Amino acid sequence: MADEFEKMGENLRAKTGKGLDEWVATARAAGIAGHMALVSYLKSEHGLGHGYANMIVHAANASAAVSQDGDDLVTAAFDGTKAHWRPLYDRLVGLVQGFGGDVEFAPKKGYVSLRRKKQFALLQPSTKDRFDIGLALKGVEPAGRLEPAGSWNAMVSHRVRIAADEEAGDDVADWLRAAYDRAG
Known part of the structure; x- marks a missing residue:
């Protein structure tokens, strides 16, 4: 699963020119609270497919949770x-x-x-x-x-x-x- 996630991140950079960390920052800057609302935003406003948008939102949520022990x-x-x-x-x-x-x-x-x-x-x-x-x-x-x-x-x-x-x-x-x- 980690390998698949890493591969998707590489493909995301190749397709959009932005890495996962940059997309996570974009997602957080949107200020949208709900998971699916943020996925929809990334799809409609940034033209991402569902898989990429979902991965970005999961990464944004995971890194936020990890930041607080x-x-x-x-x-x-x-x-x-x-x-x-x-x-x-x-x-x-x-x-x-x-x-x-x-x-x-x-x-x-x-x-x-x-x-x-x-x-x-x-x-x-x-x-x-x-x-x-x-x-x-x-x-x-x-x-x-x-x-x-x-x-x-x-x-x-x-x-x-x-x-x-x-x-x-x-x-x-x-x-x-x-x-x-x-x-x-």
């Missing part, structure tokens, strides 16, 4: 008015690490994804007043604080909202464990 993303998520959520996050990370050594923590902008063979949870300081825990518990009936995720996040089936004056509690630990077990 996981620690920086976690620090940013718990900055300012959400800083008081960091101790809860740290406790939940410690709890989940106790389930087994196979948990991957994948920080994203605004939340942290927890994966085993597949994603089983996410931890998100949503507002200064609420911390959300998303859980992959498809088929489990909502109960107590465990509610359907709805449109909140398509990667999980349920969510638990924790208010600033609440503790996570044993129920949250049990739901995290159940989601972890299902992802193995």
